[in-house]
Structure formats: structure tokens, C-alpha cells
Amino acid sequence: MDTTLADPLVGKLLEGRYRIDRRIARGGMATVYQALDERLDRVVAVKVMHPGLAEDAQFLARFTAEARAAARLSSGNVVSVFDQGSHDGLAFLVMELVQGRTLRDLLHERGRLSPAQALSVLEPVLLALSAAHRAGLVHRDVKPENVLLGDDGSVKVADFGLARAVEAATQTSAAGLLIGTAAYVAPEQVARGSADERTDVYAAGILLFEMLTGTVPYVGENAVSVAYQHVHEDVPPPSTRADVPPPLDALTVRATRRDPGARPSDAGAFLAELRDVREDLGLRVVAVPTGRATMTGPSHATVAVPLLDRAVTPPQPPPPGRRGHRRRGRIPVALVVIILLGAVMAGAGWWLGAGRYVRAPTMIGMTEAKARTTAGHAGLKVALGARVYDEVVPVGSVVRQDPGADRRIRKGATVTLFLSQGKERHPIPDVRGDTQSVAEAKLRQATLTPQFFTKADDTVPGGRVISQSLKPGLLVRRATTVVVVVSSGPPPVTVPNVVGDDLDSAKGTLTAAGFTVNVKRVNDDSIPKDQVMSQAPASGNAPRGSAVALTVSDGPPLVTVPNVVGMKIHQAEATLTAAGFKVFVVPFFFTDRVKTQNPAGGDHAPKGSTINLLR
Structure with missing residues (x-):
């Protein structure tokens, strides 16, 4: 059966703008569709999250925050995020549609890549990750399925922040799970549920391992067994499975150390080491093989993996010889005291340690009332900071919080919320007729960016504004460019040549052409009186209304x-x-x-x- 025809979303119009054309792919967290943005008439990709996630307020808040953060990333190697919204309770992202295939498709087709090809793919991946790391964003789910290879030879990374949004869902966090792909998950994610820039470095190192060898380092019966191998075993050098040059072998091992402190500090540091290795090996950047998705072969899905410190251990049998037997009698008073003291000390230790701390809940995107309720349930107080403009978050909802979400803070502490005052818009001032300096001052005071051009004009004096590109009073975003046309004065006119004419005739000719006339008389023995001897300008063009100076003979002295x-x-x-x-x-x-x-x-x-x- 055609799954596209059976999909209820195909043909639907999301938020009155995005027309769903066909399904592209379906994963563990979302389904991806090709759609048409009817407002801008462009083809886009729409990622619709599965219904179970949309029911969780914590997920929706995190989803909105992570979408906004991903949309701010400025890198040609990141799949652009255009918009986010919901349709019939389903959260969705609108992204750039990359025509091509994934790195997973390429690995299915070729098995493994040459060192030059592997580095040519990994370098743009690290460029994308380094842009995210500079912006304070961690991907958390780097894998071949999230590396897109465009038909134009581009390499782009998708799904920034999505794993973090799903991980924030209450039904997931309550169960002590992390969201990721077992084959690429870092040890600290499994052991402590924590992730930072070095977590992405580890996953990128596993990605390099797989490109060089054609396989991932660890396999197992299920995701849990694979994830735990990352914690307890060192990633082997790729040269143990394929012919890999020693410098590239060492780079892969450094990036996949179990200790995060032994890895490159972030994607930018990893990228610098990669380029050094490329130079040492004399490897050139080569074209990334293009092609279409094959949709065959196994893939690595993003799944929930139990955290190591919350993993369930099998029940232990009682010691031999003690089954079914319990000694009857009274418990000594001293033992009771010891137990009570131990309980009190344990409780005090717990309170002085972890007990008096909580994790700040995510309140981004919530209304003030809901955020206060959420903070109250976590034992926290709320203070309001200055309101801020925001293009996405509605007026009165939370744009930012301090301390940030998931930060460890004391119970009873105060979280400062910064509420949205809506989209930042500024009215266009009327600068027509103003001088250029006055117009520039008005526009910059309105937080706008002026761009000036000059044009000749018969009616507007030179140096004054003729027109502006945006209508006065129109509300626009900060830094919007306003094109301003300034008069350079009347247009130039061809200057007639009147040398040799008598003065009266010369004046008539020049006046008819739009000039004024200045006359200077000089005596001359050879030229008759009142005949024009010379003129300035003698020829060419001059502004209409300007003066032409005539030198006229006054006859002999x-x-x-x-x-x-x-x-x-x-x-x-x-x-x-x-x-x-x-x-x-x-x-x-x-x-x-x-x-x-x-x-x-x-x-x-x-x-x-x-x-x-x-x-």
C-alpha cells in the first residue's frame, strides 16, 4: 500500500501556510514530509513530532526553546530552521529541504570511505557543530542519519537540540532515561545523563570511525548493551578493522576517549586537529559523492536509553544457609539507637548534599501564571526581570530564565523570568524633504538602517530627500534597511557654444537652454565690440540653472x-x-x-x- 496516500497528514494545510505533499521518512521521534510554503512559494521539509510527545508540556516548552536556538545558528553547514508550530496538537518544525541523501545512505552504498572522503565529510560536520558550540547549543544526537549530503555537494547537519527537547518530556525524565542513538552515545550521557560540547566530539569521533571502517565500534543485542559498552570499554583504533593511516588512527582515538577531559574541548578544537592531520597526510578536500536515498539497509534510530545510575539490577538471592530462617528475640536497645542515629545522620547528609537542591524546571514559552505554578511545584520562587522583545514567544510568556533550565539550585531560591513584550517593531519616520544628515539621524534613532542613493531632480533642491522606500508610519523590525533617495540637484544640460555670436544672441541661446549668463567685457583690437570672445564652461554638460560666464569684446582700448x-x-x-x-x-x-x-x-x-x- 502507498504509505503516502495512507498518511492522514498528506494534503493537509498546517497553520494555513504549509501544504503537506508527501512523506519523506519516519523515525523514532518524528515523521518528515515534503511541503510547500504557500506564503513564500518555496518547498520545505516539515518534521512532525509523534503524538505522544505533544501531550507533554515540558517537551513543548523545550521544543520551542530548542527550535528558537537552532533557528539562530548561522552556518552554511546547518540545516536552516524556518518556523515551528503545532497542528491538531502535533508539534512541528519547518526546515530547509536538502535534496540528496543522508550519510547513512552513502555508507550503505559504499561500506566505508577513503580517508580523504571521510575527512571531506567530517570537516563540514565539525563546522556546523562548532557554530552550535559557539552559540551554547549541544546537538546530543550526531549520527549518519542526521548528516545530509546535498545534490550540490553540500554537507549539512540536521536536528539540533531535538534530542534535548524529547529528553525533557516528563514521562522520559521521570523514568531516568536519556534520548540518543546507542551506537554514538557518549559514556557521560549513559553514566550521568550529562552532555556538553565534548559529547558531540565523541559522537563525531564514532562517526569518523564508522566512515573509515564501515562499522560502528560496538554492537549488541539491544540499545542498552551497546550503550554500556561505551561506558566500560575504550573505542578501539580504527586500524584494527581497516587500513587507516596512523595520524588518522590517533585522531579518532583522541576524539573517543571515555574521559571527556581527554578529548578535544569542542568541535572547533576537533576541527583544528583534523586539519593538522589532513596537512600531515597531504590529503586534499575531495567532492562528497552525491546521489539519491536508497531507503535500504539498517539504520540507527534515536531511542531512550536507561541512565547507568538508575539502571535496574537483578535481585540478589539471600546468602546460603539463611533462607526461611529468622532468629526470634528482642532487638537490643543499643542497636535501635545506632539505627536511629544512622538514619538521622544519613538524612542530614542527604539534606546537606543533594537534598536541598533541585533542578530548575524549563519554563521557556510558558505564560507567567503557568511558570509560577511550575516553579512553585519545584519549591522555587519567581521574580520578573525586564521585559524583552521576541519574534516567536507570545506577549506575557517566558522568553528566558535565570538560572537556566536544568541548572542545579537550592530549594527556595529565586528564578528570574524574562517575559516577552511581543515582536519588536518600530515606525518608519517621514524623512522626505529633509537633508541627508537629518534623515540619517531620524532613521538611526528609530533603530533602522538607512541606505542612501543620489538622483538628479528638477524640483527638489540638492542635498534634500526625494523619496524613501518604506511608507512613513509602517511598523518594521529593528535594523530594517530603508532606502533613501537624495537629490543631487537639477539634471545636467548640454552647454551651447556661443563663441563668435554677438552678446544679445548669445544671451538668448543660453537662457533658452536653462542657464543664467554672466558677462565680462575686455578691450580687444581685433574683435568687434559686443562679440563673444570665450565662454566657461566651453562645452559638455552643466546643471540646469547654473551660470555660463561670457567674455565679450569691448572693442579697442x-x-x-x-x-x-x-x-x-x-x-x-x-x-x-x-x-x-x-x-x-x-x-x-x-x-x-x-x-x-x-x-x-x-x-x-x-x-x-x-x-x-x-x-
């Missing part, structure tokens, strides 16, 4: 006319010629001397003009 009346004609001609004038003599009297002159002596006349002499 004026020269003082010498007084030659009474001089002999030849002397007068010589004097005037030397002064730059021409001479015309009008004979009237029969004499050789000048009787009158025009222009008269002392007047001013253009150089080169004619002086008339009457004799």
Missing part, C-alpha cells in the same frame, strides 16, 4: 588724443601716428600748420581711429 593744434602738419601726423591714430588732413587755409583737430586734444578715442586735421 580708448587712447588720449594728443593736442597738435599749431604744429606743422608733418609734426602733427607723426605725433598722432605714434599715439596709434590714423590722420586725415583737410586743406582749408594756405598754411603748413594745424588750425583745428577733431577729436580735440585731450579727448579719448579708440586706438586706430582717425583724427581729422584742418590747416
Whole structure:
């Protein structure tokens, strides 16, 4: 039977947005579907948790918190988390859909990988884990099923924080169980139920072991027997099962030490050692083999594993020879006193030790009232911190708590809750008509990010805002970018060439083109008066309304006319010629001397003009 057709969720629309198309896979905690985000028109993966988990408030709170933490991870090697929600009581995650297959599929196909291939897969896995560790997030369930190999050659890690969310479910924690995959679980997870960055390092080391050898280090009849081998035995060097270079052999052993303190401190430290080994061996980064999921062969499921300190031990038979026989008689008073004193001392020791401490419950995502009730049941008090903005947690519900969930604190201590004041939104200010500096100040005061561009404009003065990309009054997130267009003044206009034109004509031409005119006159012997001698700018483009400077001829310079009346004609001609004038003599009297002159002596006349002499 087609399981897709039989699945009741196929075809459903989750939260009015995610249309379920088909089932991709089903695991121990969730079922994964391919879906269409109808709002953004993109294909996504939707992981729907099994119904039993959705009934547990502790799980839902942890699930929400871990989803938010995973969504904040910024790494190209982490499967992006887009959204989380619930549908008919079923919690779900919306994630990036990676087209390809899992590392488990590749290992089923090839058995084991070459050293170069193994390191080329592990390096992006460690990059993803190191990004999580820097953000304070521990994966807790690193395994081939959670390593996705994209058709584009990418390697991405999925399901960050999911194991921790499931482990928080009350029916699980009450039974003394941890959530993980037995083949990859670290000794401290089994022995103490604790996990930190070194727990992920251990699982990544087992992952490297399996890629190099084609098998996991331990097998057993059930998950418990496999998990306990991690506690009581050292992981063997991979060279005992395959041909592995010594440096790579040593790296695997270091990463899988039973003592967490003997391992690399986190994924970043593991990555640095891996790169040193790669360089020592001269191994290049190679392409990760691509392909489609085969859906064949065994896989390692995430399961609940009993903690070692709570594991049930088989009943012990009574000592030989004591069965069915009990000595009758009174219990001595001294023995009773000793027993009572021992009980009192044991009780006091318990109280001074573990008895006065509790684990802070998870209250993330709860309403204030529910969080107070939860804290009260745990014997804790509640104080309220400053309200904070949050994109996911509803107004009045818990965004953060201090001390954090699972922290060991004294009974009666106070847990500070930070409640959500909803999504952070800021109104867009109106900056149209403002100068650029004023607009920038307004936008930054509103916690927005301005981005400025310039554009020529006939109507808006230069340096003033023409337009803005977002409507004034619109409510947007902090740091939203607002594109602001600032006027650079009127658009440039081609400058006409008016050199050689008379002044009146030149003015008309320039005014018609949108320019103003500045005139400077200079005397010139060779250019007629009122003719344009030069202009600036001479050509090209200039802003409309700007000035064009014209240099205009004012004709030859004026020269003082010498007084030659009474001089002999030849002397007068010589004097005037030397002064730059021409001479015309009008004979009237029969004499050789000048009787009158025009222009008269002392007047001013253009150089080169004619002086008339009457004799």
C-alpha cells in the first residue's frame, strides 16, 4: 500500500501556510514530509513530532526553546530552521529541504570511505557543530542519519537540540532515561545523563570511525548493551578493522576517549586537529559523492536509553544457609539507637548534599501564571526581570530564565523570568524633504538602517530627500534597511557654444537652454565690440540653472588724443601716428600748420581711429 496516500497528514494545510505533499521518512521521534510554503512559494521539509510527545508540556516548552536556538545558528553547514508550530496538537518544525541523501545512505552504498572522503565529510560536520558550540547549543544526537549530503555537494547537519527537547518530556525524565542513538552515545550521557560540547566530539569521533571502517565500534543485542559498552570499554583504533593511516588512527582515538577531559574541548578544537592531520597526510578536500536515498539497509534510530545510575539490577538471592530462617528475640536497645542515629545522620547528609537542591524546571514559552505554578511545584520562587522583545514567544510568556533550565539550585531560591513584550517593531519616520544628515539621524534613532542613493531632480533642491522606500508610519523590525533617495540637484544640460555670436544672441541661446549668463567685457583690437570672445564652461554638460560666464569684446582700448593744434602738419601726423591714430588732413587755409583737430586734444578715442586735421 502507498504509505503516502495512507498518511492522514498528506494534503493537509498546517497553520494555513504549509501544504503537506508527501512523506519523506519516519523515525523514532518524528515523521518528515515534503511541503510547500504557500506564503513564500518555496518547498520545505516539515518534521512532525509523534503524538505522544505533544501531550507533554515540558517537551513543548523545550521544543520551542530548542527550535528558537537552532533557528539562530548561522552556518552554511546547518540545516536552516524556518518556523515551528503545532497542528491538531502535533508539534512541528519547518526546515530547509536538502535534496540528496543522508550519510547513512552513502555508507550503505559504499561500506566505508577513503580517508580523504571521510575527512571531506567530517570537516563540514565539525563546522556546523562548532557554530552550535559557539552559540551554547549541544546537538546530543550526531549520527549518519542526521548528516545530509546535498545534490550540490553540500554537507549539512540536521536536528539540533531535538534530542534535548524529547529528553525533557516528563514521562522520559521521570523514568531516568536519556534520548540518543546507542551506537554514538557518549559514556557521560549513559553514566550521568550529562552532555556538553565534548559529547558531540565523541559522537563525531564514532562517526569518523564508522566512515573509515564501515562499522560502528560496538554492537549488541539491544540499545542498552551497546550503550554500556561505551561506558566500560575504550573505542578501539580504527586500524584494527581497516587500513587507516596512523595520524588518522590517533585522531579518532583522541576524539573517543571515555574521559571527556581527554578529548578535544569542542568541535572547533576537533576541527583544528583534523586539519593538522589532513596537512600531515597531504590529503586534499575531495567532492562528497552525491546521489539519491536508497531507503535500504539498517539504520540507527534515536531511542531512550536507561541512565547507568538508575539502571535496574537483578535481585540478589539471600546468602546460603539463611533462607526461611529468622532468629526470634528482642532487638537490643543499643542497636535501635545506632539505627536511629544512622538514619538521622544519613538524612542530614542527604539534606546537606543533594537534598536541598533541585533542578530548575524549563519554563521557556510558558505564560507567567503557568511558570509560577511550575516553579512553585519545584519549591522555587519567581521574580520578573525586564521585559524583552521576541519574534516567536507570545506577549506575557517566558522568553528566558535565570538560572537556566536544568541548572542545579537550592530549594527556595529565586528564578528570574524574562517575559516577552511581543515582536519588536518600530515606525518608519517621514524623512522626505529633509537633508541627508537629518534623515540619517531620524532613521538611526528609530533603530533602522538607512541606505542612501543620489538622483538628479528638477524640483527638489540638492542635498534634500526625494523619496524613501518604506511608507512613513509602517511598523518594521529593528535594523530594517530603508532606502533613501537624495537629490543631487537639477539634471545636467548640454552647454551651447556661443563663441563668435554677438552678446544679445548669445544671451538668448543660453537662457533658452536653462542657464543664467554672466558677462565680462575686455578691450580687444581685433574683435568687434559686443562679440563673444570665450565662454566657461566651453562645452559638455552643466546643471540646469547654473551660470555660463561670457567674455565679450569691448572693442579697442580708448587712447588720449594728443593736442597738435599749431604744429606743422608733418609734426602733427607723426605725433598722432605714434599715439596709434590714423590722420586725415583737410586743406582749408594756405598754411603748413594745424588750425583745428577733431577729436580735440585731450579727448579719448579708440586706438586706430582717425583724427581729422584742418590747416
